[in-house]
Amino acid sequence: xxxxxxxxxxxxxxxxxDVHERVLAAMARPTLGHLDPAFQGMMEEVKAGLKAxxxxxxxxxxxxSAPGSAGMETCFVNLIEEGDTVVVVKNGVFGExxxxxxxxxxxxxxxxxxxxxxxxxxxxxxxxxxAHPEASILAFVHAETSTGVLADAAALxxxxxxxxxxxxxxxxxxxxxxxxxxxxxxxxxVYTGSQKCLSCTPGLSPVSFSERALxxxxxxxxxxNSWFLDLSLVMAYWDGAGGRxxxxxxxxxxxxxxxxxxVMLFEEGLEAAWGRHAAMHKSLAxxxxxxGLKFLVAPESRLPQLNTVIVPEGxxxxxxxAHLLKAHNLExxxxxxxxxxxxxxxxxxxxSARPENVELCITALADAFNRHQHxxxxxxxxxxxxxxx
Ligand SMILES: *Cc1c(COP(=O)(O)O)cnc(C)c1O
Numbered sequence: 001x002x003x004x005x006x007x008x009x010x011x012x013x014x015x016x017x018d019v020h021e022r023v024l025a026a027m028a029r030p031t032l033g034h035l036d037p038a039f040q041g042m043m044e045e046v047k048a049g050l051k052a053x054x055x056x057x058x059x060x061x062x063x064x065s066a067p068g069s070a071g072m073e074t075c076f077v078n079l080i081e082e083g084d085t086v087v088v089v090k091n092g093v094f095g096e097x098x099x100x101x102x103x104x105x106x107x108x109x110x111x112x113x114x115x116x117x118x119x120x121x122x123x124x125x126x127x128x129x130x131a132h133p134e135a136s137i138l139a140f141v142h143a144e145t146s147t148g149v150l151a152d153a154a155a156l157x158x159x160x161x162x163x164x165x166x167x168x169x170x171x172x173x174x175x176x177x178x179x180x181x182x183x184x185x186x187x188x189x190v191y192t193g194s195q196k197c198l199s200c201t202p203g204l205s206p207v208s209f210s211e212r213a214l215x216x217x218x219x220x221x222x223x224x225n226s227w228f229l230d231l232s233l234v235m236a237y238w239d240g241a242g243g244r245x246x247x248x249x250x251x252x253x254x255x256x257x258x259x260x261x262x263v264m265l266f267e268e269g270l271e272a273a274w275g276r277h278a279a280m281h282k283s284l285a286x287x288x289x290x291x292g293l294k295f296l297v298a299p300e301s302r303l304p305q306l307n308t309v310i311v312p313e314g315x316x317x318x319x320x321x322a323h324l325l326k327a328h329n330l331e332x333x334x335x336x337x338x339x340x341x342x343x344x345x346x347x348x349x350x351x352s353a354r355p356e357n358v359e360l361c362i363t364a365l366a367d368a369f370n371r372h373q374h375x376x377x378x379x380x381x382x383x384x385x386x387x388x389x
Contacts, residue, residue: 009325010352012361013333014145014306015173016195016202017349019257023200026260027253034250042259043238043250049262050206053175053270054190056182060231061208062238063194063258065251068172069097071191071205074229075168076101078209078217079137079189085110086137087128087165089120089156092146093336094170098139105225110135116338117147117308119301122155129163138165143174145196146336148297148308148345150178157185166213172196175206176265177277177305177349188213194254197277197305199350200261203254261350277304279389280353284346287362287385291369291376296343305353307346308339312374317341320368328364358385 011018032039050061064071076098080086084107088099091114102109110132114120120140129135138160142153153169160167166188171180176197182190188210195202209217209231217224217231224230228248237247265273281304285295288309296308311317317334321344324330333345346361362385366378 007329009329009331010357010360011331012347012352012357013331014345014347015193015349017197017199017347017352018357019201020199020261020264020351022264023257023260027201027257029253029256031252034252035244035246039250039252040240040244042255044240046255046259046262047238049259049266050208052266053206053262054180054182054208055184056208058182058208058210060214060235060239062206062234063255064191064205064207064229064234065248066205067195067203068191068193068205070229071172071193071207072097072170073101073226074205074207074231075189075191076105076139077224077226077229078231079166079168079213080105080107081220081222082106084108084137085132085135086139087112087125087132087135089114089125089138089140089151091118091120091149091151092116092141092144094141094144094146094172098141098168098170102139117149117296119149120151120156122152122159125156126159126162129159129165133163135163136165137168138163139168141170142180143171143178143303143306145173145306145345147339148303148306149301150174150303151301153187154181154185157187161186166216173303173306173349176270176273177353178274178303182208186210194258194261197273197349197353198258198261199264200257201254203251204258206258277348277353280304280348280355280358281307283355283385283389284348284358284361286388287358287381288346288365290381290384291362291365291378296339305347305349307348308335308343309346310343311341315369315372315374317344320344320365320372323368323371324364327367328360330360330364332361355389358389
């Protein structure tokens with residue numbers, strides 16, 4: 001074997017996104033013991049930073065030592081017991097995973113199936129919760145990465161509260177890219193991921209739980225169906241009051257990376273970061289539209305950080321992506337499920353949301369189209385993107 005030296009790519013897919021060099025440099029610093037007081041001080045800063053990131057006062061806010069899917073599972077296995085009914089809104093891949101989590105945790109899932117590319121309708125959720133008074137939790141995806149749709153989280157949470165239901169929200173792609181206001185909206189359990197709009201490497205999943213959610217966990221009559229994700233056990237390590245006893249070996253260097261990404265986010269300002277994602281989206285959209293591409297999602301529910309465009313008639317979807325990677329070191333995403341072969345998903349997440357990336361994407365796409373018997377004017381599209389920035 002020999003050392004691995006990855007090619008230098010620009011990551012503009014659905015995640016991971018470009019990792020800032022400051023984050024990579026932080027991760028290369030010397031490893032400390034996971035019970036070292038210096039490391040514990042850093043853990044407390046990460047927890048405080050995550051509370052600011054989620055806009056919450058929730059005491060139980062920490063990063064799960066595994067990717068976003070583990071944060072998802074932490075929410076479901078801790079809040080659900082045998083016999084519980086959960087209404088799940090599904091408008092893409094991740095809603096389906098939520099349904100799967102409910103069933104595996106022993107619950108019954110009532111599915112609200114929304115057409116891919118459309119936002120959930122709070123009135124339909126309201127009607128479903130009225131028809132299912134036995135439901136005690138509403139689960140939904142804030143930013144559906146498989147389609148590029150932003151859900152109206154405030155409205156969905158208000159409906160859940162009207163029916164006295166707790167909420168579980170997937171904020172993996174939304175956090176850092178668009179406003180996520182956990183306390184204001186009254187979200188009870190939320191999870192995100194380090195590798196989307198936080199400019200960090202994959203593998204960590206910040207979560208946060210409200211006091212109402214914790215009451216439900218404390219009232220469980222059966223043990224959580226996972227040893228690793230059981231909050232009562234994990235907290236013995238992450239909560240100073242729990243005595244910092246050994247639970248698992250924290251991914252020490254990965255946490256240095258998350259810490260640095262939070263430092264950078266607050267240097268910029270959270271609101272400024274949301275503004276940057278919106279501005280880069282405007283610029284990219286102008287360029288893509290000048291290339292003749294159409295968006296899948298209506299403007300009012302479009303995610304700035306995940307742009308889903310329809311593959312033009314007669315163009316080979318995979319061949320374009322292969323050219324972008326080979327000739328321009330640029331990665332964009334393919335469609336999933338019913339959208340496979342029909343769309344591209346172009347991410348503008350975290351560090352990736354910057355003018356250089358927008359310009360590379362427009363230039364590289366124009367080159368790829370022109371080499372695939374689909375002539376476009378790249379200069380004009382670049383000018384449109386610059387004018388809209
Ligand atoms: C990426 C993603 C996940 C899963 O995160 P992993 O880190 O890949 O496990 C969950 N939900 C949404 C909306 C995502 O975009």
